[in-house]
Amino acid sequence: MTVSFADIEAARKILAGRVVRTPMLPAQGLSAITGADVFVKYENMxxxxSFKERGGLVKLTSLGEVDRKRGVIAMSAGNHAQAVALHAARLGIAATIVMPETTPYVKVAATRAHGARVVLDGETVAEAQARAEEIQIAEGLVWVHPYDDEAVITGQGSIACEMLEDVPDLDCLVIPIGGGGLISGNAIAAKTIRPAIEIVGVEAELYPSMRNALKGETRPIGGPTLAEGIAVKIVGRSTLPIVRELVSDVVLVGETLLERAVNLYLTRQKTIAEGAGAAGLAALLAEPERFRGRKVGLILCGGNIDPRILAAIMVRELEREDRIASFRISIPDRPGMLGKVATLLGRLGANVLEVEHRRLFLDTPAKGAKLDVTVETRDSEHVREIMTAFAAEGLPMAKIIAGGGDLA
Structure with missing residues (x-):
């Protein structure tokens, strides 16, 4: 293994006073939901x-004077980009960052704000990497890889050192995997400090690159994911052997669980996680029996989520919990019916959010109409109460499936 614990300890000295020693705190709300004894490392602070500052800074400080004058280049879906841009500016190094065109605007804007030249190219990190390699060769820049670099791996490994200083008896670390830099460094550190600890990786179900490589599987890779920060098609050559030796398993998590995890961080922990940052929590939701009763450390590794996406997630979770519900009601097309519907909803304690009156559906009688109503509700039982009451009034209603207009 080319990266040692001594390398990680050396990296900690470089990082001291230059990055935040983030808090590691118990998460009682998440523990109650998952059944595990959850502690969260808040790298979103x-x-x-994002945690990417650690590896990025260690790599940049390792460069000699000649390489610093050449300037650096990196490819990134956003967090590595910001880290390299920030610390390159602090060290007086010119930085060029190639980002996928699909990168959330909040990450692009933040990277530019740190003074880096940003090039948007491709749909994925892999396509952005190809473009970055072209620029690197053409302009003679120094490559700062987001995960396949020993200096970067050592910087990321400082996180586990801090986690086990704060909570020495952790049973398990659950760590997101993109290319493998984060989990590699932290697996080396954690296994050295506490050999009995289990390291479990997490990938987005749409990007099972590390799992495929480890298990010889051929699961398809690609597609739009909330966890764009770990949407990597090719794992690192440096990281794969480390993960193979030290990581016990890789859990795959779907988009619904990623959304739920982001929402839980916001509503239960009052903190912001991007999709990749919430992947560890999503793994606990996916396989609760694996972690039940165990002392689990999660790395909330990034909080750079587009506010519009976050708002959409919150509303979608309210719909999943039946705290917002949409109904399609068949009504006679005559004066006063809208008022009757509103009065009945008010009497039942449902707050009206949106109303759409439809007369042109072919399955609606000429003297009838369809009324789509979205309301705030308390829970599933409240939804059933509303539907029963409307049926008793001769106004049959069907619940509309969120997002599609299809009837449940």
């Missing part, structure tokens, strides 16, 4: 809201 770094200056760029």
């Amino acid at each position: 770094q200056a760029t809201n």
Whole structure:
């Protein structure tokens, strides 16, 4: 293994006073939901809201004077980009960052704000990497890889050192995997400090690259994911052997669980996680029996989520919990019916959010209409109460499936 614990300890000295030593706190709300004894490492509290500052800074400080004058280039879906841009500016190094065109605007804007030249190219990190390699060769820049670099791996490994200083008896670390830099460094550190600890990786179900490589599987890779920060098609050559030796398993999590995890961080922990940052929590939701009763450390590794996406997630979770519900009601097309519907909803304690009157559906009688109503509700029982009451009034209603207009 080319990266040692001594390398990680050396990296900690470089990082001391230059990045935030983020808090590691118990999460009682998440523990109650998952059945595990959950502790969260809040790497979203770094200056760029991501752990990437650690590896990026260690790599940049390792460069000699000649390489610093050449300038650096990196490819990133956003967090590595910001980290390299910030610390390159602090060290007086010119930085060029290639980002996928699909990168959330909040990450692009933040990277530019740190003074880096940003090039948007491709749909994925892999396509952005191809473009970055072209620029690197053409301009003679120094490559700062987001995960396949020993200096970067050592910087990321400082996180586990801090976690086990704060909570020495952790049973398990659950760590997101993109290319493998985060989990590799932390697996080396954690296994050295506490050999009995289990390291479990997490990938987005749409990007099972590390799992495929480890298990010889051929699961398809690709598609739009909330966890764009770990949407990597090719794992690192440096990281794969480390993960193979030290990581016990890789859990795959779907988009619904990623959304739920982001929402739980916001509503239960009052903190912001991007999709990749919430992947560890999503794994606990996916396989609760694996972690039940165990002392689990999660790395909330990034909080750079587009506010519009976050708002959509919150509303979608309210719909999943039946705290917002949409109904399609068949009504006679005559004066006063809208008022009757509103009065009945008010009497039942449902707050009206949106109303749409439809007369042109072919399955509606000429003297009838369809009324789509979205309301705030308390829970599933409240939804059933509303539907029963409307049926008793001769106004049959069907619940509309969120997002599609299809009837449940």
